[in-house]
Amino acid sequence: MLKLISQRCKGCGICVNFCPKKVLEVTEVGKCAIVEGKAPDCILCGQCEMRCPDYAIFVEK
Amino acid sequence: MGMEQIAEKYFRPGRLPHIWCPGCGNGIITGAIARAVDQLGLDQNEVAMISGIGCSSRSSGYLDFNTANTLHGRALPIASGVKMANPALKVIVASGDGDCTAIGGNHLIHAARRNIDLTLVVYNNSIYGMTGGQYSPMTPKGSKATTAPYMTIEPSFNLLELARAAGATFVARATTYHVPQMVDAIAKGIRHKGFAIVECVSACPINFGRQNKAGAPAKMMEWQRDHAVMVAAWEKMPAEKKAEAQAAGKFPIGVLYETDAVQEYTEAYDGVIERARR
Numbered sequence: 001m002l003k004l005i006s007q008r009c010k011g012c013g014i015c016v017n018f019c020p021k022k023v024l025e026v027t028e029v030g031k032c033a034i035v036e037g038k039a040p041d042c043i044l045c046g047q048c049e050m051r052c053p054d055y056a057i058f059v060e061k
Numbered sequence: 062m063g064m065e066q067i068a069e070k071y072f073r074p075g076r077l078p079h080i081w082c083p084g085c086g087n088g089i090i091t092g093a094i095a096r097a098v099d100q101l102g103l104d105q106n107e108v109a110m111i112s113g114i115g116c117s118s119r120s121s122g123y124l125d126f127n128t129a130n131t132l133h134g135r136a137l138p139i140a141s142g143v144k145m146a147n148p149a150l151k152v153i154v155a156s157g158d159g160d161c162t163a164i165g166g167n168h169l170i171h172a173a174r175r176n177i178d179l180t181l182v183v184y185n186n187s188i189y190g191m192t193g194g195q196y197s198p199m200t201p202k203g204s205k206a207t208t209a210p211y212m213t214i215e216p217s218f219n220l221l222e223l224a225r226a227a228g229a230t231f232v233a234r235a236t237t238y239h240v241p242q243m244v245d246a247i248a249k250g251i252r253h254k255g256f257a258i259v260e261c262v263s264a265c266p267i268n269f270g271r272q273n274k275a276g277a278p279a280k281m282m283e284w285q286r287d288h289a290v291m292v293a294a295w296e297k298m299p300a301e302k303k304a305e306a307q308a309a310g311k312f313p314i315g316v317l318y319e320t321d322a323v324q325e326y327t328e329a330y331d332g333v334i335e336r337a338r339r
């Protein structure tokens with residue numbers, strides 16, 4: 001399960017870029033979100049959590 | 062522990078989001094310091110974190126250790142004082158490339174020369190970020206800066222060779238792309254008894270990236286991925302290939318040098334105390 005803390009997210013796009021399954025996007029309002037319908041594609045690899053400079057996205061196993 | 066729990070445990074309550082710009086590497090390095098302390102299982106009260114001035118030096122205000130955000134370039138002398146007063150503390154120093162190699166350059170070589178047991182984490186984003194993008198001694202030659210609109214003409218320091226030549230007994234490098242390696246290098250640096258320096262190659266997407274058309278933060282991290290070479294592979298390279306790699310801007314990461322053959326400073330100072338008491 002992914003957990004996003006939007007209040008911390010600055011929409012830098014790092015997680016989006018390094019997600020191997022293209023699960024994430026930065027929305028119009030500049031926040032990270034799960035692309036519609038893509039949640040089941042997440043393989044819980046933890047790349048997003050490891051790289052986020054703002055501790056705004058976590059993988060709960 | 063996952064990063065969520067680490068942020069919860071090691072960051073002061075209510076301080077997040079931090080002040081750094083979107084995609085700034087400072088958050089990754091500060092997170093790596095917290096991860097390293099967690100990996101070592103240290104009590105937060107046993108850890109002191111001293112920083113100088115600059116964007117990266119804000120880090121000490123976020124982490125819940127014994128902390129002090131001090132003067133520009135002067136983190137090392139203050140950290141040395143802390144260590145002298147209480148050698149049982151694990152003292153981590155956070156310093157930017159400008160803070161550490163320009164105004165603080167003299168303190169750097171002398172802290173290294175003394176082999177005092179500090180762990181210096183250099184947030185190297187190749188620029189003075191906080192003041193708007195002036196070049197530092199770590200800015201690669203041929204970069205643009207607000208103080209070099211026609212590009213810098215000076216070679217940059219090889220910081221780790223400088224530190225090693227001055228007497229540092231643990232020398233490592235990582236990048237903000239290589240997070241596990243960074244955590245490992247910082248943890249090993251903290252464990253090392255003596256002067257440890259960990260250069261963290263980082264990105265300032267705003268004040269370095271924009272002027273140098275380096276692209277989005279992720280692009281700057283891809284540059285790190287494509288230019289860092291693991292030390293084992295680096296050492297195996299024949300001289301010619303290494304020179305080629307260096308010319309292409311590549312650099313080794315990992316623990317580059319470590320020795321325990323030199324006496325640590327506070328330990329040597331115990332001898333002074335003893336002699337004075339006799």
Ligand code: SF4
Binds near residue numbers: 011016
């Ligand atoms: S890496 Fe973090 S701050 Fe950047 S867009 Fe993703 S969640 Fe937001």
Ligand code: SF4
Binds near residue numbers: 023024047048
């Ligand atoms: S855990 Fe991996 S697959 Fe899932 S969103 Fe994060 S980066 Fe993508």
Ligand code: SF4
Binds near residue numbers: 085117186190268
């Ligand atoms: S100016 Fe650069 S170093 Fe400072 S917070 Fe912004 S991106 Fe980070």
